Amino acid sequence: MIRKLKPIYKFKRKTALKDSHITKLVYREKEPYQLYTATSDGSVQLWLDDQKETFSKEPIKSYELHTDYIEELVYSESYFLTCSRDNSLKLVNPESGDPVTFLGHTDDVLSCDISEKHKRIISTGKDKTIRIWDLEGNLVHTLDKQTHSKQINEIKYIPLENERMATCSNDHKIKIWDIESNVCISELTSHQNPVTVSEPSPDGSILTSCDSLGVISLYELESFSLLTTFNVESECYQLKYNPVKYEISILTANGILNLNLEKNKFIGSIQCNGNNISVISPDTMVTTFDYLYEGSSIFTGSANGKIKQYTLNN
Numbered sequence: 001m002i003r004k005l006k007p008i009y010k011f012k013r014k015t016a017l018k019d020s021h022i023t024k025l026v027y028r029e030k031e032p033y034q035l036y037t038a039t040s041d042g043s044v045q046l047w048l049d050d051q052k053e054t055f056s057k058e059p060i061k062s063y064e065l066h067t068d069y070i071e072e073l074v075y076s077e078s079y080f081l082t083c084s085r086d087n088s089l090k091l092v093n094p095e096s097g098d099p100v101t102f103l104g105h106t107d108d109v110l111s112c113d114i115s116e117k118h119k120r121i122i123s124t125g126k127d128k129t130i131r132i133w134d135l136e137g138n139l140v141h142t143l144d145k146q147t148h149s150k151q152i153n154e155i156k157y158i159p160l161e162n163e164r165m166a167t168c169s170n171d172h173k174i175k176i177w178d179i180e181s182n183v184c185i186s187e188l189t190s191h192q193n194p195v196t197v198s199e200p201s202p203d204g205s206i207l208t209s210c211d212s213l214g215v216i217s218l219y220e221l222e223s224f225s226l227l228t229t230f231n232v233e234s235e236c237y238q239l240k241y242n243p244v245k246y247e248i249s250i251l252t253a254n255g256i257l258n259l260n261l262e263k264n265k266f267i268g269s270i271q272c273n274g275n276n277i278s279v280i281s282p283d284t285m286v287t288t289f290d291y292l293y294e295g296s297s298i299f300t301g302s303a304n305g306k307i308k309q310y311t312l313n314n
Contacts, residue, residue, distance in 0.1 A: 022301030024073035026080075027290040029243065034094070037301055038073040038082055042066030046094065047307060063097055065090045071109060071125075076116040079135075083109035089123055091135065100137045105129065111154040113165070120179070122165055124152040130167065132179065141182055148173060153196050158221065160204040168195035174209055176224065186224040190217050199239035199248070206261065208248055210236035216250065216259070228264050232257055238288060244295035251289055 020041035027048075028034040035048035043066075045059035066084035074081050083089045089102035089112055107126035114121050120140070121133040128151060130143040148169035158164040163179035174188040174195055191211045198209040200221070207219045214232040219225065238251040246262045255269045288301045297311045 021303040021305055022287055022307065023070050025288040025290050025299055025301035025307065026073055026075055027292055027299055028075055030077070035299060035307075036073060036075065036080060037307065038070035039305070040069045042068055042070055042084060042086065044070070044073065044080070044082060044092070061094075061097070063092060063099075065092065065099055072112050074112065074114055076114045078116060079114065081112055081114045081121060083112040083123055083125070085109070089121065089133075091121065091137070100135070102131075102133055102137050102139075104131055104139050104142070110152065111156075113155055113157045115157050115163070118163055118179075120163070122155050122157065122179070124155040124167060126151045128152060128169075130155065130165075130177070132182075143177075143182055146184070148175070150194075153194070154198050156198060156200055158200045158204045158207075159202060164204075166198055166200060166207055168198040168209055170194035172211070174198060174207070174219075176207075176221070188217075188219055188224065188226070190226050190229065191215060197236050197239050199241065201261075202241055202243075208239050208259075210239065210250065214252065218261070218264075230259065230266065232266075240290065242295050243291050249289070249291075251286065253285075256286075256289060 020039040022037050023040055024038040026036050034046060037045050044063040046061040047059055065082055066086050068085040070082050070084050072083045079091050079093060081091050085108040087105045087109060089109060090099040092099045105125055105127055109123055110125040112123040119135050123131050128148055130147055131139060132141045134140055148171045150170035152167050152169045155165060155167050158166055165177045165179055166174060168174045172191045172193060175184045176186040178185050193211040193213045195209050195211050198207060200207050205221055207221055210216045212235050214234045216230040218227040220227050232252055234252040234254045236250050236252050240249050248259050250257045257269050258267050260267045285303050286300045287303050289298050291298050297309055300308050
């Protein structure tokens with residue numbers, strides 16, 4: 001099955017930002033509904049402010065935060081958080097625009113996440129350390145021994161009552177950590193290649209991961225057992241759970257593929273006008289995407305700095 005797409009909005013970035021491509025795009029799922037992008041020049045843009053029911057073709061607001069490529073952009077109830085190749089993180093109140101800066105990493109910060117409930121931020125990257133911070137920018141703890149033997153590509157909070165996080169690395173491993181005790185409680189070793197991305201399900205029961213050769217693994221997080229594997233034969237850049245269906249969408253060099261978790265099978269790809277939406281030239285390739293809260297459409301961000309919104313026709 002192919003999910004057809006109809007382009008309904010096309011956003012064009014300011015000419016002044018034409019040399020930067022979009023690295024991350026997030027749609028805020030709670031009121032006020034907002035769309036943010038991060039770019040390779042170190043800035044973040046606000047494009048959509050649903051308080052005013054405004055779809056802007058130019059950024060409503062821009063935040064100049066980093067001096068280098070932004071690797072991650074996440075949001076919480078009150079803030080958005082970025083990490084960058086300039087070795088820093090920034091926590092920003094969108095209203096004031098005032099950032100809190102987090103310094104301590106000695107190399108590119110590749111991934112970060114925030115738990116406003118637990119008032120903690122986690123980060124990792126090329127220096128192979130895991131750092132835990134409070135929301136004021138203070139370093140609470142550093143895990144620098146027996147983490148991973150190669151760079152850590154991603155770190156994610158697992159949405160459970162007890163504090164846990166998952167990391168994946170070029171050493172082919174995924175590790176599950178108890179944050180309170182700072183102890184690795186499980187090591188998942190089914191991958192035979194660098195694990196590039198991982199994503200826990202919204203209920204914290206499943207972890208989906210993908211390696212550099214396109215092998216996707218699904219783990220059950222109560223027993224830490226491998227449920228199943230798939231091969232998309234293409235490196236994965238992003239995993240995203242559908243907000244209303246038991247599906248996960250996978251951004252690859254061959255397009256956005258949909259995996260039905262209930263049936264444990266692929267149900268097709270997301271296409272526009274008969275073409276996989278990310279299979280274009282490298283300059284225009286889709287680099288990031290996110291669902292709208294009701295799952296009826298998606299936003300995509302591209303290497304040429306453009307954002308598009310598509311409806312999903314089931």
